[in-house]
Amino acid sequence: MGNENVVLKMRGICKYFPGVKALQNVDFTLRKGEIHALMGENGAGKSTLIKVLTGVYPKDDGQIFIDDKAVVIRSPQEAQNSGISTVYQEITLCPNLTVAENMYIGREKGIGVSWGKMNASAKKLLDSLEIPAVPTQQLGSCSIAVQQMVAIARAVDMECKVLILDEPTSSLDEQEVQKLFKLMRELREKGVGIIFVTHFLEQVYEVCDTITVLRDGQLVGEYPIAELPRVQLVSKMLGKELDDLSDIKRHDEEAASHGDKVAVLEVKQLKSTTGVAPFDFEIFEGEVNGFTGLLGSGRSECVRAIFGADKTSGGEVYIGGKKFKINKPLDAMKHGVGYLAEDRKRDGIIGDLSVRDNIILALQVMNGFFRPFSRAKAEAFADEYIKLLQIKTASTNTPIKALSGGNQQKVILARWLLTNPLYLILDEPTRGIDVGTKVEIQKLVLRLAEEGKSVTFISSEIDEMLRTCSRLIVMRDRKVVGELTGDELTQNHIMATIAGGDK
Amino acid sequence: MAKNLKNGKSIGSMLIGLFRQQIFIPIAALMILVIFNLIADPSFFKITMGQNNAGDPILSGYLVTILNNASELAILAIGMTLVTAASGGQDISVGATIAIAGSVILRILCGAAGPRPETMQAPIFVAFLVACVVTMLFGAFNGALVAYFKIQPMVATLIMFTAGRSIAAWINNNQLPVIKDVSFGYFGNYIPGIPVPTPVFIAILCMIIIALVLKFTNLGLYVQAVGINSHSSRLNGLNPELIKFVTYVIMGLCVAVAGLIKVSRISTINYSVIAKDIEMDAILAVALGGNALGGGKFSMTASILGAYVIQFLTTTLYKFEVPSDALPAYKAIVVIILVVMSAPIVREKMGKLWKKIAPKKAVKEA
Numbered sequence: 001m002g003n004e005n006v007v008l009k010m011r012g013i014c015k016y017f018p019g020v021k022a023l024q025n026v027d028f029t030l031r032k033g034e035i036h037a038l039m040g041e042n043g044a045g046k047s048t049l050i051k052v053l054t055g056v057y058p059k060d061d062g063q064i065f066i067d068d069k070a071v072v073i074r075s076p077q078e079a080q081n082s083g084i085s086t087v088y089q090e091i092t093l094c095p096n097l098t099v100a101e102n103m104y105i106g107r108e109k110g111i112g113v114s115w116g117k118m119n120a121s122a123k124k125l126l127d128s129l130e131i132p133a134v135p136t137q138q139l140g141s142c143s144i145a146v147q148q149m150v151a152i153a154r155a156v157d158m159e160c161k162v163l164i165l166d167e168p169t170s171s172l173d174e175q176e177v178q179k180l181f182k183l184m185r186e187l188r189e190k191g192v193g194i195i196f197v198t199h200f201l202e203q204v205y206e207v208c209d210t211i212t213v214l215r216d217g218q219l220v221g222e223y224p225i226a227e228l229p230r231v232q233l234v235s236k237m238l239g240k241e242l243d244d245l246s247d248i249k250r251h252d253e254e255a256a257s258h259g260d261k262v263a264v265l266e267v268k269q270l271k272s273t274t275g276v277a278p279f280d281f282e283i284f285e286g287e288v289n290g291f292t293g294l295l296g297s298g299r300s301e302c303v304r305a306i307f308g309a310d311k312t313s314g315g316e317v318y319i320g321g322k323k324f325k326i327n328k329p330l331d332a333m334k335h336g337v338g339y340l341a342e343d344r345k346r347d348g349i350i351g352d353l354s355v356r357d358n359i360i361l362a363l364q365v366m367n368g369f370f371r372p373f374s375r376a377k378a379e380a381f382a383d384e385y386i387k388l389l390q391i392k393t394a395s396t397n398t399p400i401k402a403l404s405g406g407n408q409q410k411v412i413l414a415r416w417l418l419t420n421p422l423y424l425i426l427d428e429p430t431r432g433i434d435v436g437t438k439v440e441i442q443k444l445v446l447r448l449a450e451e452g453k454s455v456t457f458i459s460s461e462i463d464e465m466l467r468t469c470s471r472l473i474v475m476r477d478r479k480v481v482g483e484l485t486g487d488e489l490t491q492n493h494i495m496a497t498i499a500g501g502d503k
Numbered sequence: 504m505a506k507n508l509k510n511g512k513s514i515g516s517m518l519i520g521l522f523r524q525q526i527f528i529p530i531a532a533l534m535i536l537v538i539f540n541l542i543a544d545p546s547f548f549k550i551t552m553g554q555n556n557a558g559d560p561i562l563s564g565y566l567v568t569i570l571n572n573a574s575e576l577a578i579l580a581i582g583m584t585l586v587t588a589a590s591g592g593q594d595i596s597v598g599a600t601i602a603i604a605g606s607v608i609l610r611i612l613c614g615a616a617g618p619r620p621e622t623m624q625a626p627i628f629v630a631f632l633v634a635c636v637v638t639m640l641f642g643a644f645n646g647a648l649v650a651y652f653k654i655q656p657m658v659a660t661l662i663m664f665t666a667g668r669s670i671a672a673w674i675n676n677n678q679l680p681v682i683k684d685v686s687f688g689y690f691g692n693y694i695p696g697i698p699v700p701t702p703v704f705i706a707i708l709c710m711i712i713i714a715l716v717l718k719f720t721n722l723g724l725y726v727q728a729v730g731i732n733s734h735s736s737r738l739n740g741l742n743p744e745l746i747k748f749v750t751y752v753i754m755g756l757c758v759a760v761a762g763l764i765k766v767s768r769i770s771t772i773n774y775s776v777i778a779k780d781i782e783m784d785a786i787l788a789v790a791l792g793g794n795a796l797g798g799g800k801f802s803m804t805a806s807i808l809g810a811y812v813i814q815f816l817t818t819t820l821y822k823f824e825v826p827s828d829a830l831p832a833y834k835a836i837v838v839i840i841l842v843v844m845s846a847p848i849v850r851e852k853m854g855k856l857w858k859k860i861a862p863k864k865a866v867k868e869a
Contacts, residue, residue: 330740
């Protein structure tokens with residue numbers, strides 16, 4: 001590969017945290033006009049590498065070259081000055097400012113601002129990148145995808161040579177992803193080197209030219225996309241020959257025939273204040289079913305209504321055939337329902353609390369205010385589930401926010417498993433986590449079902465749903481539009497039902 | 504040598520660990536004050552047995568003064584810590600509600616006999632209980648504004664901060680009741696025959712109670728969970744509003760106890776001066792304990808220790824005859840130093856600095 005094209009070279013990068021070698025001797029090379037995927041499991045060191053590159057963490061060893069000149073990056077500001085821009089998974093712009101203000105904030109020369117000029121040049125840039133936003137519009141009123149594009153536009157305008165996209169697609173739907181990819185390709189034409197961090201394999205193969213794989217803080221290798229088939233990539237990320245993802249199979253012999261068994265949970269015409277149309281739903285012992293539909297179709301709102309997370313405004317809930325009123329989450333919990341929420345940061349983790357406290361929280365609340373677990377008991381619970389789910393944490397005392405995303409998710413999963421629920425709702429449990437953990441979670445779901453528990457599984461990835469669920473409830477525009485079982489469970493059929501129209 | 508190096512390292516990392524510990528700040532501050540006083544005038548630490556006017560034996564000395572005078576602050580720090588952790592804000596009305604608590608106690612004790620009764624018209628116990636109920640109601644008022652109406656704690660408690668002292672004066676028709684019965688003074692001074700001031704015992708009792716509550720209930724876990732992330736707390740079955748509300752009611756209880764001590768000390772009340780600015784010292788105690796004023800994780804021990812550090816500082820300044828007008832300025836300087844020292848960014852640097860020094864030391868020893 002031609003050296004003259006190289007825009008960024010990282011050599012022998014090392015980074016240590018107390019007790020962890022986060023990066024050991026990692027090399028990374030980015031060329032002009034290249035989209036380069038950085039892949040690895042959670043905790044493989046992707047984020048750490050990005051943070052070293054952007055000056056968030058100081059590196060312990062190694063060198064960084066930009067255009068063959070050695071550079072020292074001590075802060076995000078310095079990274080920006082060297083031509084490295086980053087767009088993070090969470091939008092880091094100000095939603096209450098306008099689009100143009102967001103693009104130019106912190107970059108004004110002098111103290112005066114010419115609003116007219118600013119808006120004009122913002123418009124020019126937005127047009128040239130075909131971003132559907134008006135400069136004077138409040139950023140918060142744009143969709144997440146457009147906000148992300150504005151962030152990219154801001155980066156592009158700062159004449160970046162290296163653009164880092166850290167999981168930009170995880171909160172976008174398919175159309176929005178396509179728009180983003182179009183933008184990425186345009187930037188590639190302009191000679192920008194793009195580092196793309198994502199968990200979505202399809203997206204990597206759709207848009208990237210090169211893949212660098214990290215594992216356990218070490219470089220596995222750099223491969224042109226054409227020379228690395230998917231299965232190979234996955235096995236390189238996991239570090240073992242994969243005994244094939246497809247070995248988890250549904251046991252759906254009994255799928256459709258529940259006969260006159262009593263449903264573990266049944267709701268009739270349940271309605272919540274979030275605007276989903278009243279819906280019916282039932283789940284039987286040992287069944288895994290799922291809600292599917294596009295983002296915003298009302299999947300989460302349905303399960304939140306069942307769990308009592310949102311206020312319900314009508315309908316009936318039967319648990320084991322008996323009618324109950326579910327007014328708040330604790331009511332549902334007491335009847336053996338657990339709910340792993342979609343937004344892990346907002347609704348899942350208690351960031352500053354230890355892994356131990358995060359694991360025992362739900363059970364502790366059910367146990368009652370005056371009956372706290374002894375320290376020894378709490379430790380035992382935490383140890384048990386850390387082992388069971390192979391949670392990577394320095395100790396039970398580590399604050400959960402210090403863990404990687406996948407491990408945080410496992411902790412939340414442990415929290416609900418500890419309550420020994422009859423019925424567990426998992427809302428996007430695999431979002432933003434690596435392939436290995438995804439498969440583990442899918443396997444766990446099926447194992448729970450074998451043990452006679454019922455699970456509702458929600459995911460944006462249809463093949464994941466196909467692998468785990470024996471019945472799918474399809475939603476569109478906040479309404480249940482179909483229920484698919486047995487032979488109907490194919491990718492095409494689901495797509496058709498989601499899209500609407502005739503069967 | 505290898506062994507020595509290892510030892511040096513482990514001591515070093517232990518110290519780094521201590522730097523990172525929350526309780527390190529108040530301990531370090533206390534140590535600095537102690538060392539300063541040791542150098543300036545070791546007699547600061549002398550405790551003598553003397554007699555008071557009534558001829559009873561009492562212990563006297565600066566240390567006793569500190570322990571005595573810090574009692575109200577330590578009790579308030581308990582409530583303030585919980586309020587801060589759960590609601591991410593502070594109750595600035597505690598000084599004013601102490602005035603109310605004191606006023607209520609005096610009003611009940613005076614009964615119908617006018618402001619200067621020869622004998623108390625009701626048992627102290629009853630007066631105290633009524634004061635508890637009243638301050639807990641005011642706490643509930645604050646708590647309701649914060650938890651259910653989602654008003655910023657400082658704004659919500661500003662109402663009682665403003666109105667409290669007038670209400671206190673109104674309760675006694677703006678008169679200044681005086682209780683002549685000596686037994687009323689026992690709570691703020693000495694019980695005959697016991698040489699240690701009673702407020703010290705009351706403070707210790709409060710600490711024991713809160714320690715037991717934290718050990719045998721989930722108050723600590725719930726308060727922290729709600730303070731860190733009320734959304735996910737709710738999805739785990741907690742009622743964040745109720746928990747925030749309860750912390751303000753507990754604060755009310757602490758206020759009543761502090762109020763009893765305050766009025767008992769002088770057997771009367773001065774509505775505009777009683778417990779003046781004590782809310783700021785209580786907030787300072789929480790901050791000095793290394794607790795985030797934005798809520799979340801807390802250390803009760805560190806807060807209480809913080810309260811004693813503040814009193815230690817005040818008493819030290821008095822001892823060196825800083826005029827009482829100039830006192831706040833001196834206090835402010837010390838507070839700046841303490842707060843900067845306790846800032847995470849500075850602690851990080853200190854930890855790093857130690858890391859650099861520690862191995863060198865070990866090599867030298869070898």
